[in-house]
Amino acid sequence: MNILIIGSKGFIGTHASNFFQEKKHTVFGCDVVTDYTEKRYFQIDATNSDYQNVFKNNIIDVCINCSGAASVPLSLEFPLKDFNLNTLNVFKIADAIRLYQPSCKFINLSSAAVYGNPESLPIKESFGLKPLSPYGIHKMQAEQVLTEFNTFYNLKTCSVRIFSAYGNGLKKQLLWDLYHKFSSNKPIELYGTGDESRDFIHVSDVVQAIALIIEEGTFDNQQINVANGQEFTIRYIAETFKSILNVKQNIVFNNKVKKGDPLNWCADISKLKALGYQNKVSIENGIEDYINWIEKNMN
Template structure:
């Protein structure tokens, strides 16, 4: 089978490309980055993306869109850019599939940000969506685009709502922030109270979840949570990080809530478990691997 990874140079896209090359797939990559040596790689214009030639000239059985912006603060600062990357871009991909590869399975990476502050925990896919940021709104709109293309054109679509993904290669968000603060500051200041919580999933588990969805998903405009169903506080993550890094700095929470950030998340992953998903990477092992990678990266 042929699989197209759009955003193949990004954090999730790189891991997905590496994994599916080890499986029974011919992997095509697509991104805005110049790559003169990559096999089966398509470069697109960052300011005016166009996917029609890719789908017109190649057989694509599965397309995973890993591209787009992934920053709540930047979506607040640059909402139009975020809209173009996370919403308009999805429309262009869906339209190219409709025109040239109507049997292609299309997975778009959505986000738990579509939920905002949920009515209760665990968060089910059926919950009403209350995004708190332009980023969350644009991800919700991308899901609506997939719904449109399934309803009117019978495209095989699936939106995966990823919770807090982490792992080697991610140079942003909580773990990267913790590493850089611990190696350069005497005291570590973090936003919030420390009681805010997230549902973390290691990149290796996330990619295996995508493989299960390709194999067992209905692709009838379904939405699927990708997480581990475990609620971990930011304080717990920070203290675990400190313990594994074996440092002594104090961790201080400033009691300020970042605009657009929800308070507590834990996913209902019944759909994913029904496909055979199992959590393979513990948070402790995942953080240990991340610290080892970060040290090598900074040396």
């Protein structure tokens, strides 16, 4: 297959590119980063993105959009930028597919942020969407864009609602912050009570899930949770980090909730499992691998 990965220089995009190249697919990369060495790479203007030439001049079987902003705090500070990256760009990509590659399968990386604080756990795709931040709203609007293009133009679309993805290459969010806080030899202060929870999924499992969706998905405007169906508290994650690093700092939670952050997440992954998904990386092994990656590459 010819697979176009938009956001190919980002966290998930890099892993997806490597995975599909190893599977002997023809992979096209697309991002705002300058790269003069990579074959089949398209640089996009970050201030005025245009994807039409990419689809006009190349046969693309599958487009995976891994691009966009991924920060709740920054979406609160810069909502227009977040809208452009997470909603408007999705419209531009879908419209280019409509015009030049109408048979192309389009996977857009959405987020569990579209759910907000669910009324119950585990979270099913059928639950109402109640995002708590501009980021979550813009991801929800991107899903509505895919609904529009599927309904009116018969585009093959799928929104994958990724929960808490982590792994080698991620230089932000909880695990990155934990490593640097534990490296300071000071008491560790974290937001919340410690009882907040997330459904973590290693990036290699995210890519495995995307590959299964490409092969087995219906692309009839699907929405699919991409997670492991396992709920871990932030306290457990922090204590696991502490144990692996073999350090003795106290972990203190300040009982403050960050604006836009949900309290508890755990996904129902029945849809994903029906496609054949089984997670391969446990949270404990994933954290240890992540710590090893940081120590090898950042020191």
